[in-house]
Amino acid sequence: MIAVDIQKRLGDFALDVAFEAGHETVVLFGHSGSGKSVSLAAIAGLLRPDSGRIEVAGRVVFDATRGVNLPPQRRNVGYVVQQLALFPHLTAAENIGYGLTRTSATARRARIAELVGLLSLAGLEDRLPRQLSGGQQQRVALARALARPVDVLLLDEPFSALDETLRGDLRAELLRLHRELDVPVVFVTHDLREAHLLADRIAVIDDGKVLQYAPREEVFRHPRVRRVAELTGVRNLFGGCLDHGRVVVNGLLLTAEVPAGLGPEVDVAIRAERCNLRRYDPEGELPENCFVAHVVTDLAFGNTHTLHLEPESAGPSVEVEVASRPYEVLGVASRGRWVVELPAPDLHIMPR
Amino acid sequence: MTSLADRPVASEGRTSPSLATLFALPALLFGAFVLVPLAALVYRAVRDEGVAGRLTDASVQTALRLSLVTSTLTLAIALLLGIPLAYLLARTQFPGKQLVDTLVDLPMVLPPTVAGVALLVAFGRRGVFGSVLDRLGIELAFTTSAVVLAQLFVSAPFLVRSLKAGFQAVDPTYEQVSATLGVSPLRTFWRITLRLSRPALVGGAVLCWVRALSELGATIIFAGNFEGRTQTMPLAIISAFESSQGLAGAMALAVILLAVAFVLLVVLRLVLRGDRLFEV
Incomplete structure (x- = not known):
C-alpha cells in the first residue's frame, strides 16, 4: 500500500500530488517537467516536501x-533512477549486492544468485x-x-534510453516481475503506449498537479x-453546446451519453481510431451522428493511416485513423469525399 | 548532394605541414630543456666518485630520513583535514564559502618565504598564538613540528584543490541511489564518492607529498636549518652547496631527491593504471 x-x-x-494505491502499478504520466520525477524523489526521501x-x-x-521525515535509508523503497546510476567501479554482482x-x-551470495536468476543475468555477474x-x-539496476x-x-x-524492441521485452518482464513481487510499483513515464501497457491506475500529471487519477481504462x-x-492522445476535441440532451458541434446535432449536471458549454472528445468512414452515397439519407467531409491530408504510418477531413457543411474538422487493411478495402486513396461517423458510445462529453 | 563524409579529407602534410609537425619542434625543445640538466646530474653523480661516497654520509641519511618522515606526516594530516574540507567545498553551500575557497588557494600563489614569515609571526615564541602556546609549555618554531607545519601550509592546498574537483566530478545521483539502498552517508562516502574520485585523490596526494618534500622557503624561516632536527633534504642541499663540499655535496643530495621523485611518479602511474575504472 x-x-x-x-x-x-x-x-x-x-x-501538489496525491494518490493512493494497493499492490498495483501506478503510472505517473505527463510531459517532462510536469513533476513526475520530483514526486518519486520525494517518496524515496531524496527531496523533502513542504507539506503533506x-x-x-x-x-x-x-x-x-508531525515532523516525521525518514531518511532514504529507512524507507524500504526500491528506486531505479532514469540514468540508472550503476556504480561504475563495481561488477554486476557487486552492484546487485551493494545494499546487502x-x-x-x-x-x-545466495540473494545475488537469486536475483541473477530472476532477471536473467546469468553469466554477466563479473x-x-x-x-x-x-x-x-x-x-542489473x-x-x-x-x-x-x-x-x-x-x-x-x-x-527511455532503450530501443523499441528492447523496451517491449523489458515491459513484458516488468509485468511478470510485478506479479511475483506483490508490492506497489510507481512508474514514471511520458510514453503513452508504455503507460497504457503497464498501468493498473494512471495519474495524469500536468504542471505539478494531478489532473485525473483513475483506473487505466477510465x-x-x-x-x-x-x-x-489532450495528454492521453485524444486527437479530436471540439467545443460544443448542449441542446435537450444532445450536443451541437459546429452546426451538427450529435447523439451522445451526456453526464448529468453539465452546463450548456461542453468539450467533446473522440479518439481518431474511433471515428468511422463510410462510402458517400449522394442519394441516401445521412444516418445519425454522420456528416459529409473530404480528405485534406493522408499520412501513411505503415500499419495505419491518419486522415484529416474537413466538413462540407455542418460538422467539425476531424482526424481519423484507419488501419491499413480497411484503408485498402474501402479504397480511401481513390476517393476524396466520405461520410464520417462519430459513434455515440465513443463520444465523450466533458465540462468546459 | 555531397555530404560532409563524402568529401575527400585533406591528407596530412600534402600541401601544408600538419599541426603535429608544426608543434613537434617546440615540444622537443621543451623536452630537451627538462631532460638535459637531469641527465647531466645523473651522469656526474655516477661518474664522480666523491658523489657516490657522500650518499652514505650520516648527515645525508639524517636529512633524507627527516624529509621522508616530515613529508609523510604532512600528507597524513593534509588527508585527515583536507578530505572533509574538499567535500564541503564540492558538495555544500555555506556562508563564506567563496572566502574559504579563495583562502585555500592562497598558499599556492604565495611565495613560501612569505608563508614562513607569517607562520613565525603566528606561532613563534612571541607570536600571536605562539605566546599562548609558550605559556602552555609548547614550543613550535625551530622544531621538527615546525617543519611539518610549514610543509602543510604550502602543500595541503594542492590536495584540497585536486580532491574538490574530483568530488565535484562524481554525479550526486550515485550517492542518492546508495542512500535508497540503505547505505549510510559515511559508508556511501567511503564506498562511492571517495572511490570514484580516486584519481583525484591519488594525484592530489602525490602533488601534496612532492610539494612537501621540496619545501624550502617556509621551512628555513619558520623552522630554521638545524641538522637532525629541521634540516630536510632541500635545506641540506643549500647547506652543502654553501659549505666546503660545494657542488659535489649538493649533487649527492640532489640525485637522491631526483630518484625519490621519479619513483613516486612511476608508482602514481601504476596505481592509476591498475584502477578498474580506467582500464580500456
Missing part, C-alpha cells in the same frame, strides 16, 4: 505536521556496467533495487477534462 499527498514549491513550480504526508506499507515515512550490508557473505548492454544494465526487501518499487522512465475512455484528453 502506498498513500501520497504532498506539496512542494520549487521556484515558480508548485507541486507519505505512507508506505502502513508506515508513515513523511508527515510534515547487514547480511552474511553466504546469504548475500562484468562492469560499461561492459553490459543497455538492456542488461537496466536489469532493477535487481539492485530489489535486493533488499522493499515496500514499494519506484521506476523513473527506466526504459482515464483513456473518460478523461475528466480537456487537458487530460
Whole structure:
C-alpha cells in the first residue's frame, strides 16, 4: 500500500500530488517537467516536501505536521533512477549486492544468485556496467533495487534510453516481475503506449498537479477534462453546446451519453481510431451522428493511416485513423469525399 | 548532394605541414630543456666518485630520513583535514564559502618565504598564538613540528584543490541511489564518492607529498636549518652547496631527491593504471 499527498514549491513550480494505491502499478504520466520525477524523489526521501504526508506499507515515512521525515535509508523503497546510476567501479554482482550490508557473505551470495536468476543475468555477474548492454544494465539496476526487501518499487522512465524492441521485452518482464513481487510499483513515464501497457491506475500529471487519477481504462475512455484528453492522445476535441440532451458541434446535432449536471458549454472528445468512414452515397439519407467531409491530408504510418477531413457543411474538422487493411478495402486513396461517423458510445462529453 | 563524409579529407602534410609537425619542434625543445640538466646530474653523480661516497654520509641519511618522515606526516594530516574540507567545498553551500575557497588557494600563489614569515609571526615564541602556546609549555618554531607545519601550509592546498574537483566530478545521483539502498552517508562516502574520485585523490596526494618534500622557503624561516632536527633534504642541499663540499655535496643530495621523485611518479602511474575504472 502506498498513500501520497504532498506539496512542494520549487521556484515558480508548485507541486501538489496525491494518490493512493494497493499492490498495483501506478503510472505517473505527463510531459517532462510536469513533476513526475520530483514526486518519486520525494517518496524515496531524496527531496523533502513542504507539506503533506507519505505512507508506505502502513508506515508513515513523511508527515510534515508531525515532523516525521525518514531518511532514504529507512524507507524500504526500491528506486531505479532514469540514468540508472550503476556504480561504475563495481561488477554486476557487486552492484546487485551493494545494499546487502547487514547480511552474511553466504546469504548475500545466495540473494545475488537469486536475483541473477530472476532477471536473467546469468553469466554477466563479473562484468562492469560499461561492459553490459543497455538492456542488461537496466536489469542489473532493477535487481539492485530489489535486493533488499522493499515496500514499494519506484521506476523513473527506466526504459527511455532503450530501443523499441528492447523496451517491449523489458515491459513484458516488468509485468511478470510485478506479479511475483506483490508490492506497489510507481512508474514514471511520458510514453503513452508504455503507460497504457503497464498501468493498473494512471495519474495524469500536468504542471505539478494531478489532473485525473483513475483506473487505466477510465482515464483513456473518460478523461475528466480537456487537458487530460489532450495528454492521453485524444486527437479530436471540439467545443460544443448542449441542446435537450444532445450536443451541437459546429452546426451538427450529435447523439451522445451526456453526464448529468453539465452546463450548456461542453468539450467533446473522440479518439481518431474511433471515428468511422463510410462510402458517400449522394442519394441516401445521412444516418445519425454522420456528416459529409473530404480528405485534406493522408499520412501513411505503415500499419495505419491518419486522415484529416474537413466538413462540407455542418460538422467539425476531424482526424481519423484507419488501419491499413480497411484503408485498402474501402479504397480511401481513390476517393476524396466520405461520410464520417462519430459513434455515440465513443463520444465523450466533458465540462468546459 | 555531397555530404560532409563524402568529401575527400585533406591528407596530412600534402600541401601544408600538419599541426603535429608544426608543434613537434617546440615540444622537443621543451623536452630537451627538462631532460638535459637531469641527465647531466645523473651522469656526474655516477661518474664522480666523491658523489657516490657522500650518499652514505650520516648527515645525508639524517636529512633524507627527516624529509621522508616530515613529508609523510604532512600528507597524513593534509588527508585527515583536507578530505572533509574538499567535500564541503564540492558538495555544500555555506556562508563564506567563496572566502574559504579563495583562502585555500592562497598558499599556492604565495611565495613560501612569505608563508614562513607569517607562520613565525603566528606561532613563534612571541607570536600571536605562539605566546599562548609558550605559556602552555609548547614550543613550535625551530622544531621538527615546525617543519611539518610549514610543509602543510604550502602543500595541503594542492590536495584540497585536486580532491574538490574530483568530488565535484562524481554525479550526486550515485550517492542518492546508495542512500535508497540503505547505505549510510559515511559508508556511501567511503564506498562511492571517495572511490570514484580516486584519481583525484591519488594525484592530489602525490602533488601534496612532492610539494612537501621540496619545501624550502617556509621551512628555513619558520623552522630554521638545524641538522637532525629541521634540516630536510632541500635545506641540506643549500647547506652543502654553501659549505666546503660545494657542488659535489649538493649533487649527492640532489640525485637522491631526483630518484625519490621519479619513483613516486612511476608508482602514481601504476596505481592509476591498475584502477578498474580506467582500464580500456
